[in-house]
Amino acid sequence: MIIKINGIPCECEKGEFILQIARRNGIDIPTLCHHDAFAGQGSCRLCIVELVAGGRSRIVVSCVYPVDRECEIFTENERVRRQRGMILRLLEARAPESTEIRALCDKYGAPRFERFVRVDGEKCVMCGLCVKACAELSVGAISTVNRGVTKEIATPYHEPSSVCIGCGSCAHVCPTGAIEMSETRDSRRIWGKTFRLVRCSRCGAVIGTEEELAMAAERAGQEQDGLCNTCRQERIAEVFAQSYGV
Amino acid sequence: MPVSKEDIDGILKHYPREQRYSLAIMQDLQRRYNYIPREGMEALSEYLGCPLSNLYSMATFYKALSLKPKGRHIIKLCDGTACHIRGAVPLLDGLRRLLEIGEGETTEDGLFSLELVNCLGSCALAPAMVVDEAYYGNMTLEKLPGILEQYRKEASGS
Numbered sequence: 001m002i003i004k005i006n007g008i009p010c011e012c013e014k015g016e017f018i019l020q021i022a023r024r025n026g027i028d029i030p031t032l033c034h035h036d037a038f039a040g041q042g043s044c045r046l047c048i049v050e051l052v053a054g055g056r057s058r059i060v061v062s063c064v065y066p067v068d069r070e071c072e073i074f075t076e077n078e079r080v081r082r083q084r085g086m087i088l089r090l091l092e093a094r095a096p097e098s099t100e101i102r103a104l105c106d107k108y109g110a111p112r113f114e115r116f117v118r119v120d121g122e123k124c125v126m127c128g129l130c131v132k133a134c135a136e137l138s139v140g141a142i143s144t145v146n147r148g149v150t151k152e153i154a155t156p157y158h159e160p161s162s163v164c165i166g167c168g169s170c171a172h173v174c175p176t177g178a179i180e181m182s183e184t185r186d187s188r189r190i191w192g193k194t195f196r197l198v199r200c201s202r203c204g205a206v207i208g209t210e211e212e213l214a215m216a217a218e219r220a221g222q223e224q225d226g227l228c229n230t231c232r233q234e235r236i237a238e239v240f241a242q243s244y245g246v
Numbered sequence: 247m248p249v250s251k252e253d254i255d256g257i258l259k260h261y262p263r264e265q266r267y268s269l270a271i272m273q274d275l276q277r278r279y280n281y282i283p284r285e286g287m288e289a290l291s292e293y294l295g296c297p298l299s300n301l302y303s304m305a306t307f308y309k310a311l312s313l314k315p316k317g318r319h320i321i322k323l324c325d326g327t328a329c330h331i332r333g334a335v336p337l338l339d340g341l342r343r344l345l346e347i348g349e350g351e352t353t354e355d356g357l358f359s360l361e362l363v364n365c366l367g368s369c370a371l372a373p374a375m376v377v378d379e380a381y382y383g384n385m386t387l388e389k390l391p392g393i394l395e396q397y398r399k400e401a402s403g404s
Binding site for chain 1: 284287296297298299300301302303306307
């Protein structure tokens with residue numbers, strides 16, 4: 001099937017998401033809550049596009065909108081730009097401390113609105129990507145707590161989690177830099193808990209926390225080699241070189 | 247009611263170990279203790295093999311569930327549209343004065359908790375108040391002391 005995005009014909013399968021098709025064809029659509037590994041959040045609404053099909057036009061959320069028939073899509077026309085600008089300013093009011101959102105406002109020329117009440121000191125837009133990453137990659141130590149205007153991301157009872165392994169997946173995946181994680185030479189602090197860092201036995205690069213490596217060993221069913229990715233590749237290369245007598 | 251492990255386990259084992267029963271189990275715990283004790287949350291997390299964070303998220307989402315201890319009797323005062331118009335606000339003031347607590351709080355003797363709810367679905371009885379499971383319709387300020395006294399008497403008698 002062929003659809004047109006900004007006039008460019010793009011080949012795609014039925015059921016593929018618009019965002020996926022656009023990015024494959026090098027067309028830029030801004031997103032915050034989208035991550036290829038945890039797709040389908042659809043909460044930030046930044047990726048809205050205009051869809052024209054069968055003589056009708058409407059705004060859809062491209063990251064969760066599967067293409068079902070031939071259509072034409074506009075990612076940057078006046079209507080999309082106006083609505084996206086509004087969404088950006090709303091997100092900025094919600095998380096005024098986020099430099100990422102401010103940068104997006106500038107990049108996409110979001111108009112100013114004075115009437116939105118800003119949430120002082122906030123960086124989080126409640127997209128839930130961190131919760132998803134923790135549940136799928138790690139242990140499910142964090143979740144959304146409360147509801148409505150008091151909703152937040154937190155550990156149970158707001159205490160340092162007993163199950164968190166300090167992997168930092170939540171902080172890495174966060175699109176607005178809202179999760180605080182700090183590191184010293186040999187420790188990492190996140191969600192109010194401090195973890196000891198383990199370093200690669202060859203080059204000394206950080207390879208994770210003790211708890212993280214213990215979980216990796218348990219999942220793999222064998223002791224880990226204590227090497228970073230680069231050193232592991234090197235060692236495997238050495239083994240190959242030796243066995244081929246290079 | 248004191249929280250005991252046996253007691254909690256007794257509630258848990260009524261249900262299969264499947265996550266879809268988590269809300270039902272939490273409601274049972276709430277019914278038993280008038281709140282969900284932390285021990286109950288932790289036991290449930292272990293029983294269902296699901297992260298505590300999931301349960302905590304659910305327990306804080308629903309207003310019907312409480313993680314803080316509640317009084318023996320829970321007074322729900324309706325402030326839905328019909329009740330609001332027919333005088334829920336003066337009633338709330340009356341309850342505040344008589345119980346010396348605010349909305350969402352529990353009296354010092356642990357006898358009453360006061361909650362303001364949005365609609366009880368009994369608009370014909372407006373303004374309505376519910377104590378535990380007993381409905382009091384067409385409420386007036388004059389009726390309040392008598393109703394409270396009834397529960398106080400019951401408590402001191404038992």
